[in-house]
Amino acid sequence: MKQEWEGHAGELMLDAGGTDRSRAAYRLSTLGREHLEAAESLQHTVVQGLQDQTQLSPFSPxxxxxxxxxxxxxxxxxxxxxLMAFRAVDFPGNDPDNLALDLGFAEPLARQAAHFEMSVVHPDCRGNGLQQLMGHAVLELIRARRDVRFILATVSPSNVPSLKDKFALGMHIAALKPKYGGLWRYILLRKLEQRLGTPGQESCIRRGEEETGIVLEDTDRLTACAVPATASDELLALSSSYARQQELLAAGFIGTRLQVTAAGHLIAYRKRDFV
Structure with missing residues (x-):
């Protein structure tokens, strides 16, 4: 079934060399087999440009x-x-790499999970909110499948843009552990049963809809923003302090937002209020 955002068009600012930027038209669409070579080439360009290549676990062919x-x-x-950017979602089913198994979900429930896979944006197109634009489109793809109840993703603790993106899409940190050959990763989770409930959330999703042009239906639209707890409910931990964060997660806390300070990047944890 064709999605409403399919073929969505707009304008972005494209780096034209040096400090110059120029306007360019873009089109949003799903990828097919004919785009495999372009996607692999774009991924290579982005990975080679990373200062810390451990932040990203690229797709194999x-x-x-x-x-x-x-x-x-x-x-x-x-x-x-x-092709200047792409974002993927996977439906792992009974695959042993299903992240729901990392969180202790029983297999019948784990089969109802979707994985947010990585986003890839060409350096010349950064700063245009393309990660969120594609994120809203991918959420619509997920919502079209009525057998999905959870969305999961992994993020390097040092990958601040990716972490901000996941929080903005309503996810929270549920685990922190070594993955992909020993690389530390947050595992983030979102339950699709979550609903909007605060003015802050409503404002956030309206802003996202205005920026992307993709409107989510009221009946079962997905939460688009994490809900900050009050300061008295929160405990802060440095994103580089793995042991402290694991203690909090084991004690029933979840990571809900990122705070950037002169001392470093802090993750705000609050007590989990759901099973």
Whole structure:
């Protein structure tokens, strides 16, 4: 079924060399087999430009094919017919790599999970909110599947833009552990049963809809913003302090927002209020 955002078009600012930026038209669309080579090339460009390449766990050729032409779905941003960004979702089912198993979910429930996979944005297109634009489109793809109850994702504790993105899409930190050959990763979770409940959330989702042009239905629209707890409810921990964060998570706390300070990046934890 075609999504309402399919073919969505707009304008973005494109780096034209040096400090110059120029306006360019873009189009949002799902990717198919014919885009595999372009997606692999874009991923290579982005990974090679990272100062810390451990922040990203790139797709292997087989994994990329799986999320574009197999059990997953992938959304892309095109400028003049050139793929400049993409974001994928995977539906792992009974795959042993299902992140729900890392959180102790029983297998029948784990099969109802979706994975937010990584977002890739060409350096020339950064600063245009494309990660959130694609995130809203991917949420619509997930919502179209009535068998999904949870969304999960992994993020490096040092990857601040990706962490901000996941919090803005209503996710929270549920675990912190080594993954992918020993690399530390947050595992973030979102229950699709969550509903909007505060003026702050309503304002956030309206802002996201205005910026992306993608309107979520009121009946079962997904939470688009994490709910900050009050200061008295929160405990703060440095994102680099893995042991302290693991203690909080084991004690029933969840990470709900990021606070950037001169002392470092702090994660705000509050007591989990759901099972």
């Amino acid at each position: 087989d994994e990329l094919e799986r999320v574009i032409t197999g059990r997953g779905r992938t959304v892309g941003v095109f400028v003049d017919g050139r």
